[in-house]
Amino acid sequence: MRPSVNEAPELAVRWTGVGVETGFVAREDGFDLRFAGRTVLRHRPACPAVAIGRGDPAITMFRGNYRIEDSPEPLAAPADWALYEDAVVLSDRAGPAVRLGLVGNRLTVAALRPGADRLTVRFAAEPDEAVWGGGEQMSYLALNGRRFPIWTSEPGVGRDKSTALTRRMDEEGMAGGDYWTTNYPQPTFLTARWLAVHLAEACYSVLDFTDPAHHVVEAWRSEAVFELFADTGPIGLVGQLSTRFGRQPELPDWAIGGAIVGLKAGTDSFARLERFLAAGTAVSGLWCEDWAGIRETSFGRRLFWDWHVGARSAARYPDLTARIAALRERGIRFLAYANPYLAADGDLFAEGLAGGHFALRQDSDEVYLVDFGEFDCGVVDFTRAETRAWFAERVLAREMLDRGMAGWMADFGEYLPTDVRLADGSDPMEAHNRWPVLWAEVNAMALASRGLTGEALFFMRAGYSGVQAQCPLLWAGDQSVDFTRHDGIGTVLTGALSAGLVGNAYSHSDCGGYTSLHGNVRSAELLRRWAELAAFAPVMRSHEGNRPDDNLQYDSAPELLACFARWSRVHAALAPYVRHLAGEARATGLPLQRPLFLHYPADPALHAVQDQYLYGADLLVAPVIEAGQTARPVVLPGEGVWRHVWSGADLAAGTHVVAAPFDQPPVFYRPDSAFAALFAALPEALAA
The missing domain is CATH 2.60.40 (Immunoglobulin-like)
Structure with a gap:
């Protein structure tokens, strides 16, 4: 009782x-x-x-x-x-x-x-x-x-x-x-x-x-x-959550005005970039994750986790600062890579050790080393304010921003062991999920220190509650280079839609996928379909993957290079619309890629739709994410008509089977949109 x-x-x-x-x-x-x-x-x-x-x-x-x-x-x-x-x-x-x-x-x-x-x-x-x-x-x-x-x-x-x-x-x-x-x-x-x-x-x-x-x-x-x-509906509810967790700055114009080409071939990356440009690619940036050096492992080609311009970097990218400046004069940004660990056999490790910047073992004052796959690294202890300031200034600002880099992949953040000793005395079981947020804060500190918030751009895969206020752009992590249901191309859609509901306005993926193991390699079909998908994301960025020598690349064949070039132009043509959506995201908290139910909440049949999305309120994208598919069902929500981008044909709201040959993924727009003329001109950008 x-x-x-x-x-x-x-x-x-x-x-x-x-x-x-x-x-x-x-x-x-x-x-x-x-x-x-x-x-x-x-x-x-x-x-x-x-x-x-x-x-x-x-x-x-x-x-x-x-x-x-x-x-x-x-x-x-x-x-x-x-x-x-x-x-x-x-x-x-x-x-x-x-x-x-x-x-x-x-x-x-x-x-x-x-x-x-x-x-x-x-x-x-x-x-x-x-x-x-x-x-x-x-x-x-x-x-x-x-x-x-x-x-x-x-x-x-x-x-x-x-x-x-x-x-x-x-x-x-x-x-x-x-x-x-x-x-x-x-x-x-x-x-x-709601x-x-x-x-x-x-x-x-x-x-x-x-x-x-x-x-x-x-x-x-x-x-x-x-x-x-x-709230009274999903739009207001998503806006409340975005307000709670913090809103990202609008993406810079350069990031949405073309594709970021990912190459990790040392100085050959610059020559290969010229081939992309000659093929008519709209290029906004060159991303070279191997800028600090590489190491070969059984997993594939990994990076040397020592984030500075030293002997390894100079050997792989001589005169890097001058090359970055030369690209900038042509309107092309240079992007790099960093993560919150330092290799025990690298130069910065000794500096970090002397400054007390590493997490320690619980039973001694020794640095806690983590095996990252045939090499060990120290965990930079971001619970210590001096360490956050050191990494933001010493590594991210001085080694990267001051050399003219416009951004980087801020990788990892998930590996905090549960048996380390942290500087602030916190329980690592409680600190583990907070770690990506601390890592995002360090990156944001570096941008703010140079007045580059909203202009330079870092992107992260790891996150937790509160990362929204610090990280300007998500990327979907390391998909397998295939069409599989739980680890292939389609997962980037689900990831963007789910993350967008809790306050993350911007998401994108490794165009072409990343993980290639045990004979699983890219097909030309996968690369073509991923380029179609990536064009309708806020940022379009390619990646060579973990085994670049074993896999097709976009510059492996003329037809693949032409495909990437075509869709980079579509991505660039959408920039005015993306800029509008970015302003909307800043004002209301709405993500750019949205589940159908966000604008059509009265229809329960839309609640679980995850293989297509609204890009803003006016554009509907239904990418091909299954191998061998040349037509697919598409749900056109609401009432009235939707116009097919590639043919100009109008279809009534409802479910339709729509042809989806290469270079014509099902994409529709509202004919009464303020951006209807821009959408109608996308076939011209594709064919240019």
Whole structure:
């Protein structure tokens, strides 16, 4: 039985009615928590809203891949309850077990039992209520029916336990991944009641949507804060989340005005760039990730993780600063690469060691070295303010920005081990998910130090709650060079759409994919389809992959080079529209690539559509992401007509099978758009 009002006379008890908009509501058989007119929690003795426990974790990490297991001891699932003015206390026979308090939109759930460090909170769900979010999810846009552990890590190779490649990668180092593994998780979910719940903690957690009656959040903490958001529709809700997590600056004009060509061939990169230009490619930048040197490993050609212009860089890129300036005079930016680790056999390692800039072993003052695949690196300890300032100035600003570089890939951020000793004394289990945000902050500090925020550009794959305020551009990570369902070309669409819902306006991918292992190599078909897709993203950037010598490149054959050139021109022609969308993103928080339901929320059939998207409100893109496909079904939402870009034919709203030969991916626009003339001219850009 719950305590009665008379059993707690010293506390002001609020018995609120059914119509309350926000607050705890007493029922005959329990209580509800309502927020903005929506029931968020339902507590009934037969189904308690909160359970607590004590964990017994076992964590294994190998090269950024994690196995996290737990054998928790249940402590309480208390059924009795007492409702006070702004809180509820849940009890069982052993006494008070959990306190829930609501202040504004912040719900605090706290275990009251000694030793409790596991919370399970069951949020209310309505029948057939669609759920999205979870950060950058690569396999599923709608999360219903599945569990999603929230832990930044390598996403794995294959990401599908039924495939031979995934199983082999698991055997070789836990590296196969699964549908939920991602560089950028976030414990935020949105529902079709236009309600969002965000776990405002960095701990390991799980979003569990396997029970249609509840949206369950598991958190490895004794106390956790959940932030609640609600709106009349998805556009306003996404805008609220963007405001909460921070909005990116608008992309610079140069980044959207053509393709960034990725080459890592030393000085030969400059000669190869000329071939792209001669083929008619609209080039905005040259990206050479190997600027600091390379090392060969069994995985493929890796970079030498020593981010400065030293002997290795000078041997591979002599006169680099002068070459960067010469490209800039031609309107072409130079971009590079960095990550938050330093190779133990590199020059900067000694400088970092002398400055106390590395995370240490727990049992000694030795630097904690991480195996990154046949070479060891120190983890730069960004919990220390002096270290953040050192890396931002010494590496990113002086070695890169001051040499005229316009940006870089800010790679990694997921590898923080759970047994390091950090300068601020924080628990590495809590610091792990925060690490990508700290890494983003360091990069943003470097840009700000030179007054280049919004002009220079770094892009990241790793993330967590709050990275939005620091990182101007996401990239979708290391897809396999294929059409596979969980690790191929199509995952970049799902990643962009899911990340966009939680405040990330801009996303793009490695055009052509990245990971080539065990005989899995690029096909000409894949390269052509990826160029078509990349043209309709905010940034178009190619990549040679981890095994460039084994794979086709865009300059491997004249027809592939011509293909890339054609779609780079389409990308450049869209720049005025992208600039408009960037301004919209800054003002409202809307992402550029949007799920169909964002503008058409009344149609439940659109809730799980993830193989096509709205590029802004006026353009609909349905890329070809299956091998051998020359036609595909396309959903044209809403009412009225959509105009086919390549033929000019109008189709009524509804589902159609649309021809999709090479160079004609299904793309449609609204004829009444202010940008209709620009869209109608895209075939001319393609043919120029």
